[in-house]
Amino acid sequence: MSVTAAKGFTAAGIAAGIKENGNPDLALVVNNGPRRAAAGVFTSNRVKAAPVLWSEQVLKSGQVSAVVLNSGGANACTGPKGFQDTHATAEKAAEVLGRGAIEIAVCSTGLIGVLLPMDKLLPGVETAAAQLSEHGGEKAAIAIKTTDTVHKTSVVTQDGWTVGGMAKGAGMLAPGLATMLVVLTTDAALDSDVLDKALRAATRTTFDRVDSDGCMSTNDTVLLLASGASEVTPEYEEFAEAVRTVCDDLGQQLIRDAEGASKDIKVEVINAASEDDAVEVGRSIARNNLLKCAIHGEDPNWGRVLSAIGTTKAAFEPDQLNVAINGVWVCKNGGVGEDREKVDMRYREVHIVADLAAGSETATIWTNDLTADYVHENSAYSS
Amino acid sequence: MSVTAAKGFTAAGIAAGIKENGNPDLALVVNNGPRRAAAGVFTSNRVKAAPVLWSEQVLKSGQVSAVVLNSGGANACTGPKGFQDTHATAEKAAEVLGRGAIEIAVCSTGLIGVLLPMDKLLPGVETAAAQLSEHGGEKAAIAIKTTDTVHKTSVVTQDGWTVGGMAKGAGMLAPGLATMLVVLTTDAALDSDVLDKALRAATRTTFDRVDSDGCMSTNDTVLLLASGASEVTPEYEEFAEAVRTVCDDLGQQLIRDAEGASKDIKVEVINAASEDDAVEVGRSIARNNLLKCAIHGEDPNWGRVLSAIGTTKAAFEPDQLNVAINGVWVCKNGGVGEDREKVDMRYREVHIVADLAAGSETATIWTNDLTADYVHENSAYSS
Numbered sequence: 204m205s206v207t208a209a210k211g212f213t214a215a216g217i218a219a220g221i222k223e224n225g226n227p228d229l230a231l232v233v234n235n236g237p238r239r240a241a242a243g244v245f246t247s248n249r250v251k252a253a254p255v256l257w258s259e260q261v262l263k264s265g266q267v268s269a270v271v272l273n274s275g276g277a278n279a280c281t282g283p284k285g286f287q288d289t290h291a292t293a294e295k296a297a298e299v300l301g302r303g304a305i306e307i308a309v310c311s312t313g314l315i316g317v318l319l320p321m322d323k324l325l326p327g328v329e330t331a332a333a334q335l336s337e338h339g340g341e342k343a344a345i346a347i348k349t350t351d352t353v354h355k356t357s358v359v360t361q362d363g364w365t366v367g368g369m370a371k372g373a374g375m376l377a378p379g380l381a382t383m384l385v386v387l388t389t390d391a392a393l394d395s396d397v398l399d400k401a402l403r404a405a406t407r408t409t410f411d412r413v414d415s416d417g418c419m420s421t422n423d424t425v426l427l428l429a430s431g432a433s434e435v436t437p438e439y440e441e442f443a444e445a446v447r448t449v450c451d452d453l454g455q456q457l458i459r460d461a462e463g464a465s466k467d468i469k470v471e472v473i474n475a476a477s478e479d480d481a482v483e484v485g486r487s488i489a490r491n492n493l494l495k496c497a498i499h500g501e502d503p504n505w506g507r508v509l510s511a512i513g514t515t516k517a518a519f520e521p522d523q524l525n526v527a528i529n530g531v532w533v534c535k536n537g538g539v540g541e542d543r544e545k546v547d548m549r550y551r552e553v554h555i556v557a558d559l560a561a562g563s564e565t566a567t568i569w570t571n572d573l574t575a576d577y578v579h580e581n582s583a584y585s586s
Numbered sequence: 587m588s589v590t591a592a593k594g595f596t597a598a599g600i601a602a603g604i605k606e607n608g609n610p611d612l613a614l615v616v617n618n619g620p621r622r623a624a625a626g627v628f629t630s631n632r633v634k635a636a637p638v639l640w641s642e643q644v645l646k647s648g649q650v651s652a653v654v655l656n657s658g659g660a661n662a663c664t665g666p667k668g669f670q671d672t673h674a675t676a677e678k679a680a681e682v683l684g685r686g687a688i689e690i691a692v693c694s695t696g697l698i699g700v701l702l703p704m705d706k707l708l709p710g711v712e713t714a715a716a717q718l719s720e721h722g723g724e725k726a727a728i729a730i731k732t733t734d735t736v737h738k739t740s741v742v743t744q745d746g747w748t749v750g751g752m753a754k755g756a757g758m759l760a761p762g763l764a765t766m767l768v769v770l771t772t773d774a775a776l777d778s779d780v781l782d783k784a785l786r787a788a789t790r791t792t793f794d795r796v797d798s799d800g801c802m803s804t805n806d807t808v809l810l811l812a813s814g815a816s817e818v819t820p821e822y823e824e825f826a827e828a829v830r831t832v833c834d835d836l837g838q839q840l841i842r843d844a845e846g847a848s849k850d851i852k853v854e855v856i857n858a859a860s861e862d863d864a865v866e867v868g869r870s871i872a873r874n875n876l877l878k879c880a881i882h883g884e885d886p887n888w889g890r891v892l893s894a895i896g897t898t899k900a901a902f903e904p905d906q907l908n909v910a911i912n913g914v915w916v917c918k919n920g921g922v923g924e925d926r927e928k929v930d931m932r933y934r935e936v937h938i939v940a941d942l943a944a945g946s947e948t949a950t951i952w953t954n955d956l957t958a959d960y961v962h963e964n965s966a967y968s969s
Contacts, residue, residue, distance in 0.1 A: 250896030250904045250920070280892050282905070282921035315889020316922055418876045418890075419897045492875070492956075493801045493964050500965030506698025507801075509663050513633030514802045521633045522665070537633070538665035539699055573875075573965075575958035581876050582883030582956075 205340025205356035206232050208367030209390040211430025214339035216346030219327025221275035221313075221320055227346035229324065230272040231331040232386050233300060238431030241267035242399035243308070244406050246423035252279030253289040254309040255422060261293075261308045265395025267428050268306035270386055271296050271328060272347050274371070276313040276320075279421040288319050295325045299332040310384045310424045312349055312371060344369035347384055350580060352460055357452040359445045364391040364433040366445045370453040383410065383457060385425040387449060391442055392431035401443040402427045409450035412482070412568045415461040416577070417490040425450075458569045463576030466498050468553045470568045475559045480517035481566035484557060487511045488568070495573035501548035503528040508557060509537070518561040525558035588723025588739035589615050591750030592773040594813025597722035599729030602710025604658035604696075604703055610729035611658040612707065614714040615769050616683060617651055621814030624650035625782035626691070627789050629806035635662030636672040637692040638805060644676075644691045648778025650811050651689035653769055654679050654711060655730050657754070659696040659703075662804040671704050678708045682715040693767045693807045695732055695754060727752035730767055733963060735843055740835040742828045747774040747816040749828045753836040766793065766840060768808040770832060774825055775814035784826040785810045792833035795865070795951045798844040799960070800873040808833075841952045846959030849881050851936045853951045858942045863900035864949035867940060870894045871951070878956035884931035886911040891940060892920070901944040908941035 207214050212234055219229040234241075243262040245255050261267060271292050278285045293307040300307075311319065334342075344354040351371050358367040372383030387402075406425055427446065437445075458467050470488045475481035488494065491511040497504035505526045512524060526534035531546045533539075553572075571577075590597050595617055602612040617624075626645040628638050644650060654675050661668045676690040683690075694702065717725075727737040734754050741750040755766030770785075789808055810829065820828075841850050853871045858864035871877065874894040880887035888909045895907060909917035914929045916922075936955075954960075 248893060248896040249898075250892045250907075277889070280889055280917065280921050282919065285921070315893065316917070318922075416875045418874055419893065421889075421893050421896060491801055492799045496961050496964035499961065502965065506660070506663055506804075509633045510631060510698065510802065510804050513631040513804060515632075524633075534663065534699070536665065538663050538668070539701075573961055575961045578879050578882065578956055578958045578961060581879035582885065
C-alpha cells in the first residue's frame with residue numbers, strides 16, 4: 204500500500220518517456236490534508252543535486268503538499284539550468300494541483316551530469332496528476348525504480364493511524380544516506396517539528412547504517428509527510444517507533460536488492476567504548492573490499508575483519524579483539540579462536556560480530572558482499 | 587639486480603616448504619658492511635603482525651644486519667606464539683650469520699591468522715644462508731611473491747653509489763602502506779638518521795599514495811639498509827631523490843600488477859587549498875567502487891568523481907569543480923563540460939584530473955579499476 208496506506212494521500216506512477224526503455228519513470232505523491240506538515244533528511248554529500256537543493260528550501264517551512272519524483276536522470280551536476288528544471292517541475296505540479304510551488308518537493312534519481320528531458324517530464328506531471336488515486340502507492344513505488352529489481356514498500360498500522368512508505372535504491376548505498384529516495388506518509392496529526400525529530404532519530408540508526416558499497420549519492424532524500432487525516436495524535440515514542448520500523452524495513456529491502464549482491468551482511472559491533480566507535484568500526488568492516496569478496500566466496504576470513512578494525516581510531520587493544528562469524532568465535536583475543544571450518548555460510552544472511560572489549564556500546568551496520576555481478580552492473584553501462 | 591645491486595649485500599631466495607605448492611617462499615638479505623645503518627617504515631594499521639612488532643624494535647637501534655622474509659603466511663593475529671616464532675626466526679638467522687638477533691629484521695606475508703610452519707621455516711633460514719650470493723637479489727625478489735604475477739625490482743646508480751630494491755604486493759594496497767614488503771639497499775655511506783629522513787620523505791609521496799583497493803595491511807614494511815661499501819657519502823638531496831625514484835618505480839610496479847586490474851588510474855588533484863586536501867580528495871576518488879567499475883567499463887563517468895569529491899572536507903565550491911579524464915575536460919564548473927564521447931579509454935593507463943579551484947597545491951594517488959577478476963581472486967581462496 205506504500206505511500207497511500209495512510210489516509211489523506213493520493214499517488215500515481217506513470218511512464219513519461221524520461222527512460223528510453225519506456226518503463227515507468229515519474230511518480231507523484233499528494234497530501235490532501237487537512238494538515239501538510241512534513242520533515243526531510245538529505246544526503247550529506249557536498250555535491251548536491253538540484254532537486255536536493257530545492258527540496259531543502261521547501262522543507263524549511265515544514266510544509267509539503269506534494270512530491271514529484273523521477274527516475275531516469277539525477278539532475279545532479281547540471282548547473283543553473285538543472286536548478287531551473289527542478290523549479291519548473293515544482294511550478295508545473297503546483298499549477299495542476301492548485302498549490303504553491305514552494306510546497307512541492309522534487310526528487311530525482313539516475314545518471315549524474317545529464318539534463319532531464321523537460322519536454323517529457325512536464326507533460327508527465329499533468330498525466331500523473333490526472334491519475335492520482337488512493338490506490339496509487341504501488342505504481343508510485345514502481346515508477347521510482349532505477350536498477351532496483353523490485354519495488355520497496357512498507358506499512359505499519361497502529362490504533363487509528365498509519366505510517367507507510369516507499370523506497371528506491373540499489374547501489375551507491377552509504378551513510379548519509381544511500382542512493383535512495385524515500386517518501387513516508389502518515390495520517391497522524393503531528394507538527395513538523397515532531398516529524399523532524401522522529402525522522403532524524405529513525406534514519407540515524409536505519410538508512411544511515413545501510414552501506415552497500417561505501418559510495419555516497421548526490422540525490423538522497425527521505426521525506427515524511429503527515430496529513431492528519433486520522434485525527435489521531437499518537438504519543439511521540441509510539442510514533443517514532445513506527446517510523447523507525449518502516450525505515451528499518453525499507454532499509455533491509457534496499458540491502459536485499461543491492462546491485463549484484465549474493466549475501467546480506469550484518470556487521471554488529473559490541474562492547475565499544477562509545478556508539479561513535481561502534482559505528483566507525485562497523486563502517487570500516489562494511490567497506491573492506493577484501494572482506495566483502497571473502498564473504499562472497501563463503502570464506503570466514505576473520506583476518507580481514509581485524510585488519511579493517513585496525514584502521515580505525517576506536518578504543519580497543521589488538522590482543523583483546525574477538526570476532527564471530529555466523530555464531531562461531533573464529534577470533535579470540537586477537538588470535539585464532541574456534542575452528543573456521545565450523546562456520547556455515549551457505550545462507551544469504553551473514554552475521555559478523557566484532558567485540559571490541561572496550562565498553563558497552565553497540566551499533567549494527569548492514570552491507571553486502573562484493574561480486575562480479577556488482578562490477579558488471581556498474582561497468583557495463585552508465586548509471 | 588634488486589637488493590644486491592648495491593655493494594656490500596648478499597641475498598638468497600629458496601623454497602622452504604612454507605607454501606604448499608612448493609614455490610619459493612623464503613628470502614634472506616644480508617648487509618656485509620662495513621656499515622649497518624638502517625631505517626624502516628611500517629603499516630599504520632593498529633593490528634600489526636608479529637614481524638612488524640619485532641622489526642619496529644630492531645629498527646630502534648638504527649642497525650640492521652640482515653632481513654629474513656617469508657611468503658606463505660603473514661604471522662598476523664597469531665598471539666604470543668606468533669611473536670615467539672618471529673623471535674625464533676631472528677635467533678636462527680643470527681646464529682647462522684654470526685650476528686646478534688636484535689639486528690635481524692623479519693617480514694612475513696600471506697594469510698592472516700595462521701601460525702607459520704616453523705619446522706620448515708627454521709631449516710629454510712639455514713639453507714638460504716648457505717646460498718647467499720652477490721647475485722641473489724633476483725631470487726630473493728621471487729621468493730617474496732604471493733599473488734604477484736611478476737617479481738618487482740628497481741635500481742638507480744649514481745656516481746659511485748647505488749640504491750636498489752625489491753617489492754612484493756598485489757592486493758590490499760592502501761595508504762600506510764600497501765600489503766607490501768619492500769627492502770631497499772644502498773652502498774652509500776650514510777647514518778641511520780639520514781636514511782630515515784630520506785625513506786620517510788620517499789614513501790610519503792610514493793607507496794603511501796598507492797591505493798589499489800583501499801584495504802590496509804597488518805604487515806607492511808619498507809626497509810632501507812646501507813652498507814657504506816661504496817665509501818661515498820652523497821649529498822642528502824641527491825640520495826633522497828634516488829630513494830624516491832626507486833620507491834616510485836616499485837610503487838608503479840605494484841599498481842601494474844594489482845590483483846585483477848585492467849586499468850592503472852592516476853588520480854591527480856590540482857589547485858587544492860592544501861596538500862592534505864589534495865590527498866584526501868585523491869583518496870576519496872581512488873576508493874570509489876562505482877567509479878572504479880566505470881573505469882573498468884571504459885565509461886568516463888565524471889559524475890562519480892564529483893560524488894566522491896563531495897564526501898570530503900576539502901575546501902571547494904561544487905560549482906567550481908572541473909574534471910578531466912584522459913585530457914578531456916568532461917566536467918566544467920561542476921556541470922557538463924566537453925563531450926564525453928571524446929574520451930579515449932582504450933589504453934591501460936587512465937588519467938583523472940580533479941581541479942578543486944581552491945588553491946595551488948597538488949597530489950597524485952594511483953589506483954586500479956575494480957574488476958570481476960579482483961572479486962574472483964579474493965573470493966575463490968583465502969589470502
